[in-house]
Amino acid sequence: MIEIKNLTKTFHTANGDITALQDVSLTVRDGEIYGIIGLSGAGKSTLVRCMNLLERPTCGQVLVDGRDLMTMPRKELLKTRQGIGMIFQSFNLLEQRNVLKNVCYPLEIAGVPKAAANERAVELLKLVGLEDRQKAYPAQLSGGQKQRVAIARALATNPRYLLCDEATSALDPNTTQSILALLKEINEKLGVTIVVITHEMRVIDQICDRVAVIDQSRIAEEGPVSEVFTRPRSRIARELILPGNKSSVSEISGGKKIRLIYNGERSTKPVIANMILECQVHASILAADTRDIDGCTYGYTVLALPDDERQYERVIGWLNEHHNTYRVED
């Protein structure tokens, strides 16, 4: 269990103080995948770096398995860190060591004899599907492969925890999927507790059990993913989770455009189909971003109508009559 209690972190810079975290408290339970989501600069990286004391909090407590990292002697802190793996957006592999030797690094640090370390490293490379690239150097690997090596390396010392700071942010969607699947597998098979930092809602949606939404140095909202995603209470959570209805369609030309906005109507109601049938118009969908949460729809659809004043009037009339939220685009 990782417990953060009333943690505040202030950076003293030449241009004055920056409060990166303010009175943050949270608990990561054993065996779960805990997500932390927020916009850039919200303080996510700072928070996760406090969990292994790479960053020393200005005040507050960081407890790992009930032991306070802040008051620990340095030797013990280093030992504790060996039980907390960490992976990064930029992989951070040792460029002058090959894949096998990278995975051996934490074992060297932990004083594991060379032969045993090599054996363990090969085992882990099998787990991440890279046993055939042992002798390759990081420069010869793709981003996804590098992150797999980093994961193998982070797991070498059998840590109970794995901290992931934007681990998939530098990867393409397919590679992201495979890395997320690997993390899920590690969580389920090895029982490793995982903390995932991200600015992408999809990542949380796919693998996390619980999530904290962090905004402007504070936790805006926290809870099980299913709950926070179906009933986001804070403004920032709504912004991150619900599809935006701000994106512009002005570059799409021709005809009149109407943006239908869904704010949690029952998804079973076929609004567009009914409108087209009842108004007898040839509408086409230009753009859409919707999300179904708990049987309700959030998001928008942009429709293009023929350049016909009468059809247009009929549609507007119908929308008003059926209490739909819409906006005429120009």
Added chain:
Amino acid sequence: MLSDIFYKLWDAGLLQLGVWETIYLTLIPTAIAYVLGLPLGVLLCITDQNGLHPIPVLNKILSVFVNIFRSIPFIILMVAMLPVAKLLVGTSIGNKAMIVTLVIAAAPYVARMVESSLKEVDAGVIEAAQAMGSSNFQIITKVLIPEAKPALIIGAVISTVTILGYSAMSATIGGTGLGQIAIVYGHQRFKDDIIWICMVLIVIIVQIIQELGMMIARKTDKRIRK
């Protein structure tokens, strides 16, 4: 004409001795300068305010000390350090004394070279090593130095060539080697051809050091896709 002189000097064994002494007066001081400069460079790097173990006061003191030595022209430092040589090796003449002055001049230079090479190591990699529970000593020996190896080798090549230049200058106060031949046999006896021969030989030595060093640096650098 030039070749006649060359063969005459060669047959007398003067040039071979000059080449050998130049190499010796370059490599020995370079090696000793690294023994002192490498730890000093590491210290400069890690005590920096963004370093592994910031100690701003110590960093400032070392930095000022290094800068003072680096800002004194070698020809002046050389004569100023002769009493120090006498203190350390019991004599202020000959190659022994020259080695002392060369090391005093070169060690601060080497320290800066090492410092800048180590500072090039990606902060993210150091952070990852810290997250894995490495001690600062382990980070220095297993991360900083190995990761900076290609840059360190290139730095060593540049330092060696610089020290070779210094060693030639030491001929003015009794150092031996090609520099001495150029000055004593060439300059002082108005024989320009001897100066030219020494120059060509020095250029050849520098080229060999340069090419060999760069080749080793390239070979060791695993960041290059092969």
